[in-house]
Amino acid sequence: MDYATVEEARDKPGLRLALTMGVPGPWSQAAKYLFEYKDIPFIPVGQMGARENPELFDWTGHRNAPVAVYNDEAPRVGWYEIVLLAERLAPEPRLIPANPSERAMMFGLITEIASQGGLAWQRRLQMVDVMYAASEDPKVRKTPDVLAIRYGHNRAAADQAEKTCAEILTMLTAQLEIQAAKGSDYLVGATFTAADLYWACFSQLLVPMADDLNPMPARLRGPYNAPKTLTVDPLLIAHRNKMYERHLSLPLEF
Numbered sequence: 130m131d132y133a134t135v136e137e138a139r140d141k142p143g144l145r146l147a148l149t150m151g152v153p154g155p156w157s158q159a160a161k162y163l164f165e166y167k168d169i170p171f172i173p174v175g176q177m178g179a180r181e182n183p184e185l186f187d188w189t190g191h192r193n194a195p196v197a198v199y200n201d202e203a204p205r206v207g208w209y210e211i212v213l214l215a216e217r218l219a220p221e222p223r224l225i226p227a228n229p230s231e232r233a234m235m236f237g238l239i240t241e242i243a244s245q246g247g248l249a250w251q252r253r254l255q256m257v258d259v260m261y262a263a264s265e266d267p268k269v270r271k272t273p274d275v276l277a278i279r280y281g282h283n284r285a286a287a288d289q290a291e292k293t294c295a296e297i298l299t300m301l302t303a304q305l306e307i308q309a310a311k312g313s314d315y316l317v318g319a320t321f322t323a324a325d326l327y328w329a330c331f332s333q334l335l336v337p338m339a340d341d342l343n344p345m346p347a348r349l350r351g352p353y354n355a356p357k358t359l360t361v362d363p364l365l366i367a368h369r370n371k372m373y374e375r376h377l378s379l380p381l382e383f
């Protein structure tokens with residue numbers, strides 16, 4: 130990915146998207162695919178994970194990613210408002226179901242995957258533990274130190290993470306089974322939606338794809354892989370592989 134600096138991007142018109150550089154951060158990956166899927170042009174702007182990013186903060190008021198800035202509108206940071214922006218800028222091909230109960234289901238599923246306290250949030254708490262266990266070197270521990278403070282890591286929070294992850298994974302597997310019984314390959318309704326896109330990207334935080342498809346730094350493979358005690362049903366992985374093959378570009382770019 131060819132990233133612009135904040136200085137190069139901030140005064141440009143159109144969509145600017147700050148994305149975490151060099152790692153397949155799932156919130157950034159999902160935001161990137163939303164706009165790619167809809168053929169909405171954007172300028173990718175580099176954010177450095179777990180760093181201060183003072184220029185990004187000065188521009189948007191945020192240090193993490195993704196941040197979507199469209200023309201002179203207020204910066205958008207939450208996945209929900211970024212999904213709505215993509216749908217507004219290019220209503221077709223749609224990623225949000227027209228049917229309200231399907232829509233509610235879709236947003237509920239992404240909440241479980243990507244919101245505060247959800248699957249990826251819990252996985253990040255576990256990841257901080259793995260990073261701490263890997264080294265006593267204060268320089269290496271700077272990254273988990275920053276993530277721990279930003280995302281509320283403490284012993285009690287990390288200790289309950291596996292249970293919450295397991296519950297959410299069980300729910301997602303059951304949803305795929307319900308859908309399969311209705312003859313659908315998708316998490317909601319009969320077509321590809323943002324829920325499928327978010328699950329595909331966030332599955333990389335449990336079972337990252339092989340290096341040829343997800344060329345992530347080797348040091349991150351350990352932290353990105355789910356602990357052996359956490360079962361990820363093969364149905365969930367087959368689903369994400371299908372979503373990438375049908376609807377999303379491979380290999381991953383970050």
Ligand SMILES: N[C@@H](CCC(=O)N[C@@H](CS)C(=O)NCC(=O)O)C(=O)O
Nearest residue numbers: 154156178179180193194206207208
């Ligand atoms: N604001 C996003 C979540 C963004 C987020 O958690 N970003 C993380 C992804 S790991 C990040 O940038 N972490 C590295 C950092 O804090 O620099 C949302 O609610 O959708």
